[in-house]
Amino acid sequence: MQFAGVAAQVHGRVTVVSDVAPGGLELIRRFVNTVDLPSGPDELESLESARAWCLSHGLAPARNSSHLAQLRDFRETLRDLLYANNREGDGPAAWERVRPFLASTRLSLAVSPASGLELRPEDKGPIASLLAIVYESQLLGTWSRLRACRKSSCRFAYYDYTKNGSRAWCSMATCGNQAKAQRRRLRERTL
Numbered sequence: 001m002q003f004a005g006v007a008a009q010v011h012g013r014v015t016v017v018s019d020v021a022p023g024g025l026e027l028i029r030r031f032v033n034t035v036d037l038p039s040g041p042d043e044l045e046s047l048e049s050a051r052a053w054c055l056s057h058g059l060a061p062a063r064n065s066s067h068l069a070q071l072r073d074f075r076e077t078l079r080d081l082l083y084a085n086n087r088e089g090d091g092p093a094a095w096e097r098v099r100p101f102l103a104s105t106r107l108s109l110a111v112s113p114a115s116g117l118e119l120r121p122e123d124k125g126p127i128a129s130l131l132a133i134v135y136e137s138q139l140l141g142t143w144s145r146l147r148a149c150r151k152s153s154c155r156f157a158y159y160d161y162t163k164n165g166s167r168a169w170c171s172m173a174t175c176g177n178q179a180k181a182q183r184r185r186l187r188e189r190t191l
């Protein structure tokens, strides 16, 4: 799937090209950003909208409402992992929450004559495909750069391209400046 160089509108937020994750990881970023926290809108709100989102992103659609609830839970588990990639929250606990999702899917190693061994989803659910991307990006070393904004009420996903991996906010103009102003107020109060 090719997303590089695309500037897209996600819930009124303009996704700048510099946020776009490399390769298949962009699908994870878009999936996590299907909801604009803290109060929406949410592209996975109804079965109909979730089906449309999955199909337009090359994923098998959610089958029923319990499957949809599982998909939304998986999204928030991924967000917790991306928050941990930003040195926030509890990373080991977030990985523990991945266990039941992995148990509900089937993935296996397969030979791809062009590229060698490949992890392939054996069932058609979107979670298996997304888990395969997470695994692949860990091998490629790109996973730790996919992050959720440090502001806890935002946690919008972006890819950190900075040299030293120091980008903490989805946007310096909004969340970053708010955090700076808050720190300044706290400092002034303690003077």
Ligand SMILES: [Zn+2]
Pocket (backbone or CB within 6 Å): 149, 150, 151, 154, 155, 156, 169, 170, 171, 175
């Ligand atoms: Zn943010």
